[in-house]
Amino acid sequence: MRSYFSDFPKTALQASYWLFVIYLLLPLALMMAISFKDANFVAFPIDKWTLKWYAQVLQDKQFLEACAYSIFIALMTTLFATIVGVWIALLITTEGMIARSVIFALACLPAVVPGLINAISMRIFIRVLDIPTGTGAIILGHTVHAVPFVVIMVLTRLRSMPNNLVDAARDLGADSFVAFMRVTLPYLAPALAGGMVFCVLTSIDDFVRTFFLGGYQTTLPMLIFAKVQGGMSPEINAIATLVLIVTAAVGLYAEHLTRRSRT
Amino acid sequence: MMVDSSMSDTAKVSPRAGPSYAGWIGKLANSPIYAATIGLIANSRMARLALLLVIPLVWIITLHIGPIYQMARISIMDNYPPAPGGAIYTLDNYRLFFQEPLYFMPFLRSIVFAVCVTATTLVVVYPVAYYVAKVVKPENRTRALLLLLTPFWAGELIRTFSVIMFLANRGAVNVFLREIGFIDRPIILLYNYFSLSFGVIYLISLFMLLPLYSAIEKIPNSLVDAAADLGAGPWQRFRRVILPLSRDGIISGCSLVYLTSIGVFAAPLLLGGPNSTIFPEIIASLFHGSSDKWPEGAAFSILMLAVSLSTVGLFMRVVGGRTVKLM
Numbered sequence: 001m002r003s004y005f006s007d008f009p010k011t012a013l014q015a016s017y018w019l020f021v022i023y024l025l026l027p028l029a030l031m032m033a034i035s036f037k038d039a040n041f042v043a044f045p046i047d048k049w050t051l052k053w054y055a056q057v058l059q060d061k062q063f064l065e066a067c068a069y070s071i072f073i074a075l076m077t078t079l080f081a082t083i084v085g086v087w088i089a090l091l092i093t094t095e096g097m098i099a100r101s102v103i104f105a106l107a108c109l110p111a112v113v114p115g116l117i118n119a120i121s122m123r124i125f126i127r128v129l130d131i132p133t134g135t136g137a138i139i140l141g142h143t144v145h146a147v148p149f150v151v152i153m154v155l156t157r158l159r160s161m162p163n164n165l166v167d168a169a170r171d172l173g174a175d176s177f178v179a180f181m182r183v184t185l186p187y188l189a190p191a192l193a194g195g196m197v198f199c200v201l202t203s204i205d206d207f208v209r210t211f212f213l214g215g216y217q218t219t220l221p222m223l224i225f226a227k228v229q230g231g232m233s234p235e236i237n238a239i240a241t242l243v244l245i246v247t248a249a250v251g252l253y254a255e256h257l258t259r260r261s262r263t
Numbered sequence: 264m265m266v267d268s269s270m271s272d273t274a275k276v277s278p279r280a281g282p283s284y285a286g287w288i289g290k291l292a293n294s295p296i297y298a299a300t301i302g303l304i305a306n307s308r309m310a311r312l313a314l315l316l317v318i319p320l321v322w323i324i325t326l327h328i329g330p331i332y333q334m335a336r337i338s339i340m341d342n343y344p345p346a347p348g349g350a351i352y353t354l355d356n357y358r359l360f361f362q363e364p365l366y367f368m369p370f371l372r373s374i375v376f377a378v379c380v381t382a383t384t385l386v387v388v389y390p391v392a393y394y395v396a397k398v399v400k401p402e403n404r405t406r407a408l409l410l411l412l413t414p415f416w417a418g419e420l421i422r423t424f425s426v427i428m429f430l431a432n433r434g435a436v437n438v439f440l441r442e443i444g445f446i447d448r449p450i451i452l453l454y455n456y457f458s459l460s461f462g463v464i465y466l467i468s469l470f471m472l473l474p475l476y477s478a479i480e481k482i483p484n485s486l487v488d489a490a491a492d493l494g495a496g497p498w499q500r501f502r503r504v505i506l507p508l509s510r511d512g513i514i515s516g517c518s519l520v521y522l523t524s525i526g527v528f529a530a531p532l533l534l535g536g537p538n539s540t541i542f543p544e545i546i547a548s549l550f551h552g553s554s555d556k557w558p559e560g561a562a563f564s565i566l567m568l569a570v571s572l573s574t575v576g577l578f579m580r581v582v583g584g585r586t587v588k589l590m
Contacts, residue, residue: 009497013398016390017407020468024414027465030435031425088319094312103319109327114526116543117568120550121330124561128333144326177305178292205418208528212550221529224420228427228533240424244417251416255409 028244035237053238063223063239070220073135074203077142078196084143085150085195086188090180092151093158104151111148118145119212126213134215141209146199153198157191158184190257197254201247331568338561356562366545366563373542374570376456377525380463384471384520385513387464392475392512393505397482408476415469423533426462427453454536462534463524470519478512479505514582518575525571542567 038050057063088107092100110118122141123133131137165187169179185192207221214222220243227236291297304310337343341351360366391411399407414422429435430452437449452458482505490500528543535541546567549560 010398013390013394016387017394020387020391021410024411024465024468027425027429027435028414028417028422031421031428034428084319084322087315088323091315091319094315103323106323106327107319109331112522112572113331113568114522114571116526116528116546117334117564118330118526119528120546120560120564121334123550124334124337124557125326125330128337140326144330147322175292175302175305176311177301178288181288201416205420207420208526211528212547221418221420224418224424225529225533228420228424232428236424237428240417240421244421247418248413248416252409252413255412 031237032241032244034234035241037234037237040233053234054242056235057238057242060235062218066218066220066223069217070204073138073142073219074200076139077146077203078199080139080143081146081150081199082192082196085147086154086192088147088151089154089158090184092155104155107151108148110144115145115208119209122209123212132215133213135217137213137215138210138219141213142203142206145206145209146202149198149202150192150195153191153195154188157188161187193257194254197250197257201251201254204247334561335565337558338565340558343557343561356559357566359559360563360566369540369542369545370563370567370570372539373525373567374574376460376541377521377571380460380467380524381517381521383460384464384468385517388468388471388516389475392472393479396476396479397484411472412469419466420529420533422466423462423530426458426465427533430458430461454534454539456539458534458536459531459539459541462530463527466527466530467520467523470523471516474516474519475509475512478509482508510582514579517578517582521575521578522571525567 033046035053036049036051037046038048038052088103091097092104092107097103113121119141122137122144126133126137126140131140161184165183166179169183170176174182204220207225210219210222211225218226224236224239224243227233227239292302304314338356339352339354341353341355343350345351360370395404395407395411417425427434431437432449432451432453434452436452437446440446441449452461486508487500487504490504495503526543528547531539531541531544535544542563546560546563549556549563
């Protein structure tokens with residue numbers, strides 16, 4: 001294959017790619033390395049190695065509670081965001097729907113508004129409505145932020161769905177609810193799986209909304225933030241490494257799922 | 264695959280016998296309660312449309328527009344919670360912003376910072392996206408992309424933390440430079456604009472990478488070949504063919520990066536220093552702590568929202584040259 005793309009300073013492009021990979025990976029790799037350091041302060045070089053920080057972290061009740069709390073919030077967020085997101089996407093794709101692009105733009109609004117403004121407007125909103133800060137408020141805030149992403153993912157998938165599938169089901173006697181459950185929903189499954197993992201990961205990672213909407217119970221990012229501000233110890237590195245490995249594994253799996261759905 | 268199975272199942276049903284379904288959905292669909300509730304709604308066009316409309320519209324109006332409306336309302340109050348006599352509406356909070364350099368300067372700094380970060384990210388990421396989309400062989404492309412994506416699955420705080428340790432006085436960079444004898448004393452890399460930009464670009468370059476990648480990947484090789492056959496050199500091919508055709512990717516990548524970098528919150532708290540206070544920290548301080556000034560905070564948030572969205576709008580107009588299609 002003859003391609004004039006190869007005329008380009010190919011080595012320079014390749015170098016830029018690898019430099020960028022190093023830029024992205026090196027800080028994380030070094031952070032993981034320090035989690036094995038046998039000393040009480042975070043600094044290079046590493047003279048002695050140990051696993052004691054991991055042992056300590058896995059017995060740290062505060063850490064485990066924060067994990068459980070974050071996972072709970074993430075799952076609730078995902079549940080609500082998926083239901084609402086699919087619902088909005090269905091409304092947008094309904095035949096003869098007026099003002100489609102307006103609804104779509106408004107549905108995407110929370111994703112476009114900068115994170116801090118989003119969090120502050122939610123904080124004001126719940127105070128006006130007298131909703132207390134805490135678990136409910138966090139879940140609400142995270143859900144509002146996650147809905148646009150579900151809408152976009154579901155819409156993308158719905159657009160590739162042949163119209164006649166639902167029509168066929170309806171012709172064969174299924175009412176629209178059954179047709180939705182048996183035809184549309186299974187067709188959406190891969191997009192939904194990807195969207196749900198995305199919701200879980202963004203919710204677990206979210207700091208700014210939790211910062212403004214949270215109560216006394218700490219989530220995982222709040223805990224890491226407090227520990228980083230409170231002084232460094234390789235214990236934070238161990239926590240970060242554990243969280244990183246789990247989220248990266250989940251993320252890669254989701255990537256795999258959605259990639260397969262596209263082919 | 265799942266579609267196939269559901270289709271073949273449905274196909275087996277003979278029309279005369281009426282629909283019968285396997286599994287829980289069949290039990291549900293055939294139960295009398297179903298016929299009286301969901302079935303009734305599903306079979307009436309009006310009820311179906313109402314059900315389809317109500318929840319999404321209520322959700323969007325209350326939770327997508329509601330918070331911003333409330334923020335705008337409180338931003339023109341003189342006090343929140345309002346005094347017993349009822350709220351007095353005023354524009355003083357907005358006036359305060361323009362009169363007080365303490366608020367005004369960080370705001371300008373924030374905007375300039377976000378613009379610089381966006382431009383730097385574009386310049387740094389463009390060759391990378393180009394390399395993956397056009398130079399890497401198609402069968403290796405996924406792998407090359409995944410190598411770049413994986414770090415982004417680590418959370419915002421974890422990546423910020425790793426940047427702190429990378430740049431600290433006894434961090435990786437300084438220790439390395441000292442070991443090779445380049446410096447005697449650590450260079451101060453942390454808690455200034457350098458660390459802040461380094462960290463923010465580290466956090467958000469993905470938002471630039473993905474749109475650029477998908478735009479560049481779509482450019483047909485034949486166009487570039489044609490330009491080359493007509494005598495265009497590498498620079499001209501880039502300038503006249505590739506750059507204009509990747510415009511959509513540049514627009515969405517820059518908008519995303521700009522909007523994200525203007526609203527970053529954790530990174531400035533951890534990576535910024537006293538001299539690099541940017542606007543998000545100012546706004547947040549009005550909502551927390553002893554000096555609880557909600558109307559001022561709301562007014563500043565509205566200003567920031569308006570300015571950031573209108574910058575993006577302007578940018579899309581100028582660079583896009585046409586209205587960007589949302590759908």
